[in-house]
Amino acid sequence: MRWIGALSAIALLMAGATPAVADQDRGGGPSWQLTPTGSEARLRGLSVVDGRTAWASGSLGTVLRTTNGGRTWDSVGPPDTAALQFRDIEAFDADNAVAMSIGNGPDSRIYITSNGGKTWTETFRNPDQPAFYDCMSFFDRRNGLALSDPVDGKFRILSTSDGGKSWKVLPNTGMPAAQPAEFAFAASGQCLVTAGHKDAWIASGGDAKARVYHSKDRGLTWTVSDTPIQSGPSAGVFTVAMRDTRTGVAIGGDFDATKPTKDAVAKTRDGGKSWVKPPQAPKDYRSGATYIPYLPIGILAVGPTGSDISLDGGNHWRQFDSGSFDTVDCGWDGACWAAGEKGRVAKFRW
Template sequence: MTLRGTLSRTAAACLGAVALAAGLGLATGPAHAGPGTDARWHLPGWEPKDTGSDARLRGLSAVSRHVAWTSGSGGTVLRTTDGGRSWRDVSPPGTGALEFRDIEALGRRSAVVLSIGPGEDSRIYRTDDAGATWTETFRNDHPDAFYDCVTFFAGGRHGLALSDPVDGRFRILSTSDGGRSWQVLPDDGMPPAQPGDAAFAASGQCLVSAGRSDAWFATGGGATARVLHSADRGRTWTAAESGIPAGDPARGVFALAFRDARHGLAVGGDYRPGSPSPDAAARTADGGATWTGARTPPPAYRSGVTWLPHSRSVALAVGPTGSDVTFDAGRSWHGFDSGSYDTVDCSADLGCWAAGERGRVARLE
């Protein structure tokens, strides 16, 4: 691609971010509002897309405004290439008993999907032909392991998968060939787990990465809800308290999002319907070493969170009782939709998608 083409694509993406931020109600100054601009912006709503599925879709990977993958219960994997107008069932054969809680697109036609559960229920599959065929690349053989999430670093060759604690420490699986093979990493660089510690396989966002070497995972269930950070692709980890309430198997940090190696968001709470979830959001500006609670957190449990691309301050959070947006990098959150969604993801061209129960998928318009 020529330099002019690269600059044009970058400029278009940045202008698109400004426009979407304006639509979200962010634009307030001359940098965002030109002559004749109507300043009476409205908060967005999700535009539902009929998937034809009744699966609960907790895995989601946005490739673009047109292409997205989602996965969930009953071994379900769905893919769209036309902005959600139609969906193709590309589920791996013979997996109807599995729960695909995380999916990561590695290109327009390549993806890795993770199923959760004890023992052999935890598996990883990869496709390179848009889901026409799948290869099982990992099947857990440890009875105490329970894998929850998978992530890939920039470039798509290196990735990690996270299991709940085995012998008192969280277990990390690693790949260096795009998910075609996996190895369990030594646990000597992993801090001990707290009693009751676990990760939540609620949205495919309990383990996330930024750049080529930084990764984070979130915990709950123990005395404190922690976020653990690795700067060396999962070999060594440091733990920090998030400030989000825990101390119960249903409470903790459920999802993380990092826009770079330093700036991150955490959301969670208590997933039981009707249970209060105070202080259920936090932010960091030092790579997860310290966390600060949101001044105005979401009003209830949230299971998914993502940054708006090309923005330093706008992000979205979703949960079974509604969606929220922040305009100030997680200091305060504002509700904009009451629909039920479990996970959310945005692509570089501002294709923001959400997915959840009963086959619900929507795109932000």
């Protein structure tokens, strides 16, 4: 069973036996198994259903889907969208998915499919030029949110209650004011995340403080808190990963390769009211993160310079791969995948 392999890996790592990157294929620890996609797109959107079915999206209007565990990938993106960047995708099964492109004005769009990408329906096209949609997340198959960078000084939230068939802008009266240069990073499709039936979090940066916003009512009202993660024009919180509605981590850093990353991780045990710096963090900026199902203390983090794993709830991290990935996600059965530049998609293995 999958959890037996996980326990074996935990024992190995906690004993200090993490292998060097070049030794991964000898079975000495966690690693990524690449599944060639035939695509050259940068894949920043990823939604894993299970070990057999996953969707990925990215530049050049690309949407990819596998239903055989990555042995083959089909290009199933909406037609006439080669100029769009699909930075986020949310899939419910092998047939039903919602894809979002980013950009100012009409470049921000949302499409849905119910037949595995054979046909798509455009259900939202941003009519407001100052708005720039970054990412989205669903509470269940019907209810979800999409996030735009601040408009008139506040982050903007779209809401759907019919699985993405229709969207409405929520009132901004319950949204705290943004910092003058604050925004969300459309780097991994994870700047907006959800947990449970009503809780959502926004990851932000770009200004003096790297912050996390939290809503307990599906985006109607929000609170905001500072994190110890570094912030600046190219730095901040890139993603929040939540084990449940109270326990989670915020991960980020500075994506500018000429600037060192420090304080890349923060932890919360109260749903995001407060954040603390753990004893140790990945050495570089990380854009995506996820908890490992059935392993409550296990977290994966990925970025352009490598992948890290924590097996103690985010207190300590070990890099186990040096390849470039932008986003990571796990399915209900515990299968975890990562995606990134030049069409790279891989499955996690112990």
